[in-house]
Amino acid sequence: MEMLGIRKLEITQQQAWDALNDPQVLKACIPGCDKFEPIGENQYSVGLAFKVGPVSAKFSGKVTLSDVQAPLRYTLTFEGQGGVAGFAKGLSNVELKPAADGAEGCEIHYSVQAQVGGKIAQIGQRLIDGAAKSTADDFFKRFEAQMQRR
Amino acid sequence: MSATSFSQLPHIGEALRRKEDYRFLTGAGQYTDDVTLAHQAHAVFLRSPHAHALIKSIDLAAASKMPGVVGIFTGKDIDGKMGGLPCGWLINNPDGSPMKEPPHPILAIGKVRHVGDHVAIVVAETVEQARNAAEAIVVDYETLPALVSVADAAKKRGGVVIHEQAPDNQCYKWTIGDKAAVDAAFASAAHVTSIDLINNRLIPNAIEPRAAIASYNRASDEYTLYVANQNPHVERLLMTAFVLNLPEHKVRVIAPDVGGGFGSKIFLYAEDVALTWASKQLNRNIKWTADRAESFLSDAHGRDHVSHAQMAMDANGKFLALRVHSDVNLGAYLSTFSTAVPTILYATLLAGQYATPQIHVEVDAWFTNTTPVDAYRGAGRPEATYLLERLVSRCAWELNIGQDEIRKRNFINSFPYQTPVALQYDTGDFHACMDKARVLADVDGFAQRRAESQAQGKLRGIGYSSYIEACGIAPSNVAGALGARAGLFECGQVRVHPTGSVTVFTGSHSHGQGHETTFAQVVAARLGIPVENVDVVHGDTGRVPFGMGTYGSRSISVGGAAIMKALDKIEIKAKKIAAHLMETSDADVEFVNGEFIVKGTDKKIPFAQIALTAYVPHNYPLDKLEPGLEETAFYDPTNFTFPGGTYICEVEIDRQTGEVRIDRFTAVDDFGTLINPLIVEGQVLGGLVQGLGQALMENCVYDDQTGQLLTGSFMDYAMPRAADFPMFTLDTVCTPCTHNPLGTKGCGEAGAIGSPPALINAVLDALGPLGVKDFDMPASPHRVWEAMQRQS
Numbered sequence: 020m021e022m023l024g025i026r027k028l029e030i031t032q033q034q035a036w037d038a039l040n041d042p043q044v045l046k047a048c049i050p051g052c053d054k055f056e057p058i059g060e061n062q063y064s065v066g067l068a069f070k071v072g073p074v075s076a077k078f079s080g081k082v083t084l085s086d087v088q089a090p091l092r093y094t095l096t097f098e099g100q101g102g103v104a105g106f107a108k109g110l111s112n113v114e115l116k117p118a119a120d121g122a123e124g125c126e127i128h129y130s131v132q133a134q135v136g137g138k139i140a141q142i143g144q145r146l147i148d149g150a151a152k153s154t155a156d157d158f159f160k161r162f163e164a165q166m167q168r169r
Numbered sequence: 170m171s172a173t174s175f176s177q178l179p180h181i182g183e184a185l186r187r188k189e190d191y192r193f194l195t196g197a198g199q200y201t202d203d204v205t206l207a208h209q210a211h212a213v214f215l216r217s218p219h220a221h222a223l224i225k226s227i228d229l230a231a232a233s234k235m236p237g238v239v240g241i242f243t244g245k246d247i248d249g250k251m252g253g254l255p256c257g258w259l260i261n262n263p264d265g266s267p268m269k270e271p272p273h274p275i276l277a278i279g280k281v282r283h284v285g286d287h288v289a290i291v292v293a294e295t296v297e298q299a300r301n302a303a304e305a306i307v308v309d310y311e312t313l314p315a316l317v318s319v320a321d322a323a324k325k326r327g328g329v330v331i332h333e334q335a336p337d338n339q340c341y342k343w344t345i346g347d348k349a350a351v352d353a354a355f356a357s358a359a360h361v362t363s364i365d366l367i368n369n370r371l372i373p374n375a376i377e378p379r380a381a382i383a384s385y386n387r388a389s390d391e392y393t394l395y396v397a398n399q400n401p402h403v404e405r406l407l408m409t410a411f412v413l414n415l416p417e418h419k420v421r422v423i424a425p426d427v428g429g430g431f432g433s434k435i436f437l438y439a440e441d442v443a444l445t446w447a448s449k450q451l452n453r454n455i456k457w458t459a460d461r462a463e464s465f466l467s468d469a470h471g472r473d474h475v476s477h478a479q480m481a482m483d484a485n486g487k488f489l490a491l492r493v494h495s496d497v498n499l500g501a502y503l504s505t506f507s508t509a510v511p512t513i514l515y516a517t518l519l520a521g522q523y524a525t526p527q528i529h530v531e532v533d534a535w536f537t538n539t540t541p542v543d544a545y546r547g548a549g550r551p552e553a554t555y556l557l558e559r560l561v562s563r564c565a566w567e568l569n570i571g572q573d574e575i576r577k578r579n580f581i582n583s584f585p586y587q588t589p590v591a592l593q594y595d596t597g598d599f600h601a602c603m604d605k606a607r608v609l610a611d612v613d614g615f616a617q618r619r620a621e622s623q624a625q626g627k628l629r630g631i632g633y634s635s636y637i638e639a640c641g642i643a644p645s646n647v648a649g650a651l652g653a654r655a656g657l658f659e660c661g662q663v664r665v666h667p668t669g670s671v672t673v674f675t676g677s678h679s680h681g682q683g684h685e686t687t688f689a690q691v692v693a694a695r696l697g698i699p700v701e702n703v704d705v706v707h708g709d710t711g712r713v714p715f716g717m718g719t720y721g722s723r724s725i726s727v728g729g730a731a732i733m734k735a736l737d738k739i740e741i742k743a744k745k746i747a748a749h750l751m752e753t754s755d756a757d758v759e760f761v762n763g764e765f766i767v768k769g770t771d772k773k774i775p776f777a778q779i780a781l782t783a784y785v786p787h788n789y790p791l792d793k794l795e796p797g798l799e800e801t802a803f804y805d806p807t808n809f810t811f812p813g814g815t816y817i818c819e820v821e822i823d824r825q826t827g828e829v830r831i832d833r834f835t836a837v838d839d840f841g842t843l844i845n846p847l848i849v850e851g852q853v854l855g856g857l858v859q860g861l862g863q864a865l866m867e868n869c870v871y872d873d874q875t876g877q878l879l880t881g882s883f884m885d886y887a888m889p890r891a892a893d894f895p896m897f898t899l900d901t902v903c904t905p906c907t908h909n910p911l912g913t914k915g916c917g918e919a920g921a922i923g924s925p926p927a928l929i930n931a932v933l934d935a936l937g938p939l940g941v942k943d944f945d946m947p948a949s950p951h952r953v954w955e956a957m958q959r960q961s
Contacts, residue, residue, distance in 0.1 A: 106219075136219055138462060141878050141882065142882045144877070145885060
């Protein structure tokens with residue numbers, strides 16, 4: 020599964036960077052996430068419930084940030100086990116840029132490459148792209164709501 | 170009794186309705202999952218989500234404390250305590266060295282080799298509890314790169330090592346035929362036609378998923394295994410002798426009603442063994458029923474060949490020599506008969522219906538990180554027929570002669586015929602099938618219909634397939650010399666009860682074939698009694714003498730022949746009783762339509778009276794003859810049977826959408842003597858639809874890199890439905906088999922063998938004017954549309 024996207028954010032690049040590095044914000048914004056705890060430098064233990072078509076599972080796994088260049092970019096690597104539902108692993112490159120048209124705010128550019136296995140791949144393969152996209156949409160909806168609250 | 174006199178008996182050839190349908194249609198069938206034993210626990214198998222990975226550790230701590238858990242076993246628990254699953258057929262390399270036979274453990278030991286590989290068995294009081302516990306098992310995998318497609322396996326020859334015993338992932342190379350003679354024929358050929366094709370991988374999808382219940386009796390130290398299986402004696406033999414090292418007489422295997430097999434229930438599977446073993450460890454009856462997702466991952470798949478073939482011809486389109494190379498996918502482990510399918514059951518059929526003087530076939534068999542591949546309806550013969558019939562139609566198009574004409578020019582005309590690839594065809598009439606099919610398909614009206622389609626902006630094509638298959642696999646000694654590790658006979662036991670009704674015990678197994686009717690018809694016809702008075706018992710090692718089960722369209726020709734041999738013995742003994750009662754000599758007694766008659770007189774005794782006398786032997790030659798009327802026979806065939814036929818398919822293709830509509834399909838088969846034409850028709854229809862399912866829509870797809878099964882449910886794996894087909898036109902030709910007592914040839918697989926090339930040839934005939942020459946199954950709208958776009 021591969022996904023590319025650009026989002027316009029109505030906050031400064033520094034605000035966006037801080038939020039993207041705040042486990043509390045990430046926990047609140049990632050749909051189904053009930054755990055996003057630091058376990059080391061740039062490493063987090065993560066728990067989240069994820070549903071693809073008929074398969075829903077609770078994943079527990081690890082997120083690692085690398086190639087961190089504040090406030091420009093990082094690479095987020097994730098790996099999660101969902102029991103008999105299977106596994107998911109992959110990485111996401113996240114990059115922040117000033118808004119293209121010179122307007123206020125900033126832009127987030129992201130790409131995701133993910134691989135799933137087990138039942139979630141067997142049954143949900145054709146539904147994964149849709150599920151990933153709606154998860155991303157949902158994430159940014161919550162992210163914007165969080166930012167507005169600040 | 171001779172095959173000729175058998176075919177003339179009353180009720181032979183009568184389209185009786187199936188006796189078993191009453192219970193099936195009223196929900197009274199008794200399938201494995203319908204069986205419930207006292208104190209029954211339930212098993213769930215934890216399966217690998219990875220195609221290829223090392224198992225670093227398995228943590229059962231949380232799982233074993235879950236509610237209801239009775240026991241959990243992993244590879245560690247069985248390592249050294251039992252053997253692995255055996256392979257039933259040894260194939261040797263051209264240099265005489267044996268194939269690579271890596272272990273196939275019952276539960277993965279240290280490594281998983283395909284998605285769905287069994288890692289642990291979890292036994293709990295309920296299925297839900299077992300599922301929850303399975304979910305709580307923590308397996309630490311270290312994933313390894315996966316080798317997925319057979320083309321990659323052949324190309325890479327290593328890199329990824331699936332089994333250390335086969336570092337290049339090759340199981341064997343196998344050849345048949347005279348290579349030098351073929352090369353010489355090619356050198357002098359006027360024309361050579363070449364083809365590259367893929368026989369797409371399939372998932373069997375029986376309606377009833379695999380299921381089993383294992384029971385251990387501490388008092389008698391006996392095991393009982395109920396299992397959805399096509400050959401319970403073979404299951405028991407393989408499991409006791411090769412895996413669990415148990416005395417065979419302490420294990421009873423019962424295969425009750427089985428909802429479809431198509432080959433996938435021939436094999437001994439790890440689940441059956443694990444349940445049987447665990448039932449003693451835990452002293453519990455344990456049931457397991459696969460869910461549909463498990464069936465997709467763990468039932469042995471079918472086909473999956475990549476082939477290149479060439480036909481050398483003279484200037485008149487006469488075949489001089491055929492050269493074939495196939496790379497075949499065996500999957501991650503050797504399933505029970507996986508090695509025989511792409512060799513003995515495939516290459517020996519490549520002569521087809523043609524008098525091609527020289528044939529050379531080379532097969533390379535590969536391990537990949539996919540579900541094991543084994544026999545699936547037709548098993549090797551569909552692969553041979555698809556390759557040959559595609560090639561033959563292409564020869565016709567290249568030489569600009571008709572698809573029918575090139576076949577007729579090359580048909581074998583006299584029998585017996587020795588092919589250059591080991592088989593000897595006993596009989597057939599290929600021209601008769603072709604001629605009848607051409608008439609029924611109204612081939613003469615095709616040009617007109619094509620013009621009409623064209624006027625509507627549609628493409629129309631006609632495709633031929635003249636198949637032959639080898640059924641009733643045998644004889645045992647020949648198969649043994651070719652590597653079979655089992656016998657290939659069948660048993661039949663006829664028990665005449667005192668009042669003249671009969672119970673027949675057969676080693677064949679019916680899982681949709683209608684044996685309870687056909688076999689009863691055979692017995693009723695022979696003994697001159699009503700069909701209702703005959704019951705057929707099968708599928709229970711505790712009741713039936715050792716038999717080999719049902720596969721390869723063998724049941725009537727081998728199993729039916731065994732029953733005929735037992736009936737011969739019954740008749741001989743009954744005649745002696747009759748002779749005694751009528752005070753004449755045995756030789757003067759004739760048995761006609763259920764009555765024993767003294768030749769040339771009106772003295773006669775009905776069969777029922779003989780039966781009663783046998784069990785109430787008051788007036789009886791006790792000094793010369795034992796009481797009772799029950800006989801057993803084992804029959805080992807002297808040759809294969811060779812059903813054959815011609816199928817003609819006509820399709821119409823929508824240029825806008827690529828949708829292929831089968832406009833008409835004509836099948837003319839030669840199955841020899843027909844016992845029940847209604848059942849034969851049902852078998853042919855089922856086979857046709859299964860074959861056309863492969864040609865039209867079915868396709869098993871793995872992710873090439875990760876080895877994840879992409880078509881893992883019915884959302885992504887298309888199955889054919891009634892609305893996808895027209896009414897089929899079916900007919901038969903009869904040249905009775907010359908070497909069995911019924912003259913039958915077998916009809917179970919023909920449809921699936923003959924139909925795929927007929928459809929694809931029709932598609933290519935339709936697309937030919939656009940310049941499309943190559944096309945691989947399935948002919949789904951998207952793929953057909955793409956093929957049209959590539960050319961225009």
